[in-house]
Amino acid sequence: MIIIYWKLFENIYMIHENYKMLLFDLGGVIIDIDPSRTENEFRKISNKSDSKFKGLDYRNEKYSSELITIFFKYEQGFLTDSEFRDGIRKIGGIDRNDEEIDEIWNLVIQKINNSVLELIIKLKKKYSIMVLSNTNNIHRVYFDFLTEKIFKNNFSALFDKVFYSYEMGCRKPDKIIYDKVVDFSGFRANDIMFFDDMKENIKAAENNGMNSYHVKNKKEFKDYLSTLL
Numbered sequence: 631m632i633i634i635y636w637k638l639f640e641n642i643y644m645i646h647e648n649y650k651m652l653l654f655d656l657g658g659v660i661i662d663i664d665p666s667r668t669e670n671e672f673r674k675i676s677n678k679s680d681s682k683f684k685g686l687d688y689r690n691e692k693y694s695s696e697l698i699t700i701f702f703k704y705e706q707g708f709l710t711d712s713e714f715r716d717g718i719r720k721i722g723g724i725d726r727n728d729e730e731i732d733e734i735w736n737l738v739i740q741k742i743n744n745s746v747l748e749l750i751i752k753l754k755k756k757y758s759i760m761v762l763s764n765t766n767n768i769h770r771v772y773f774d775f776l777t778e779k780i781f782k783n784n785f786s787a788l789f790d791k792v793f794y795s796y797e798m799g800c801r802k803p804d805k806i807i808y809d810k811v812v813d814f815s816g817f818r819a820n821d822i823m824f825f826d827d828m829k830e831n832i833k834a835a836e837n838n839g840m841n842s843y844h845v846k847n848k849k850e851f852k853d854y855l856s857t858l859l
């Protein structure tokens with residue numbers, strides 16, 4: 631029995647030693663999110679049917695709609711902030727100014743998970759730490775504001791490098807975004823451990839040769855990060 635436990639420890643230790651870069655998703659990993667808050671608020675102020683907003687929480691529901699199309703285009707940087715807001719107004723039948731649209735759009739972001747981010751920052755002493763997130767400029771401005779209030783720096787300053795979908799012209803789980811991370815990070819795919827809350831993103835990373843950790847439980851996730859210290 632002792633030999634079995636030692637072999638298990640030895641394997642975990644060897645795997646950890648092989649990692650050179652830790653790559654983190656934001657929403658559902660470092661940032662607590664609830665897309666239903668935005669979806670429900672848009673429904674309240676819209677003069678269109680509820681079906682227009684289906685799928686905004688694409689983690690649990692796959693649905694094709696005009697709104698999802700412009701959302702994904704916005705996350706890939708194919709739309710400006712103004713074009714996105716105008717699309718929301720037109721498709722959703724919403725009469726609100728820019729500031730109000732942004733406020734509702736940012737309801738999805740609940741808070742920065744401080745204890746998780748603190749752990750990750752400690753890991754910077756041992757690993758290169760980077761971010762890979764499907765996001766957009768309105769959300770980025772808001773979560774950087776929240777992060778700066780607590781940590782006195784935004785994500786770009788806290789991490790060695792950030793990869794945001796809207797700046798890269800592609801989004802997870804498209805293969806090209808993982809290729810770009812490998813190319814621009816300077817690390818080989820098998821040097822990277824990727825953390826994400828969505829199974830499809832994890833699978834795509836693994837198909838690209840990365841190691842992965844599927845974040846499903848925050849306590850287990852923090853316990854695992856602690857083993858990397």
